[in-house]
Amino acid sequence: DTGVSQNPRHKITKRGQNVTFRCDPISEHNRLYWYRQTLGQGPEFLTYFQNEAQLEKSRLLSDRFSAERPKGSFSTLEIQRTEQGDSAMYLCASSMTSPSEQFFGPGTRLTVL
C-alpha cells in the first residue's frame, strides 16, 4: 500500500497525559501537513513541513503541541498535558509540491477522558 498511513488509529488517554501520533507520507512527497477535525467540522490546518523543515504553524497549535519530521520522512505530532478539548481526529496529508492535491491518511482519533 503506497498511501499515507497513520498510527495509532485510535487513542484514548486521560487528561494530563502525553500522546504521540505518527504519520508516514507517500514516499516521494516532500510536503507533509497536519490537520485537526472535530465532529461536524471541516479539517483545520495545524502545521506544515517541507522535507524536514517546519515552515508554518497555525495559531491552533498551542505550546503543548509539537511536531517533527526528522530526515524529511515520517512525522510525529506530540500533545503534552492533554485536555478534553484536544479530543478530535488528527489527520496527516502529503503532497508532491504545492499546489498539487494533498493525499490524506485515515487519521488518528484521540479521545481525552
Place this chain on the structure above:
Amino acid sequence: AQKVTQAQTEISVVEKEDVTLDCVYETRDTTYYLFWYKQPPSGELVFLIRRNSFDEQNEISGRYSWNFQKSTSSFNFTITASQVVDSAVYFCALSEEGGGSQGNLIFGKGTKLSVKP
C-alpha cells in the same frame, strides 16, 4: 481573509436523482486553487478535483461535474444519477499561493449527502 462556505449542511436525495453541492469562497489572492474532497463513513478524505483560479472551464468526470464561476466566487459540484455509494460528507477547500501561504487547505464545514435507495 480566506474563507469557504458550504451553506448546505445536509442533503437527502433518492437514488438516481441529480444533486448539486454549493461552495462559495473568499480570497484576496489572484492565484488560488479550489478542491473537492469526499469523506465516506470510513473517515478517510478522498481527493476528487483541483481547479486553479485561471481555469474556469467546467469539468466532467463520469457522473461528477464541477462548475467554477469566478464572478460569483463559486465552485459547485453536481452528481448526476446519484447512487447510494455517493453517501458521504463532501468538503470544498481553498488553497492560496501568495502572502507566504504554503498551500495549506482551508476547508468548508462540509455537506452531508445521504442517498436513499
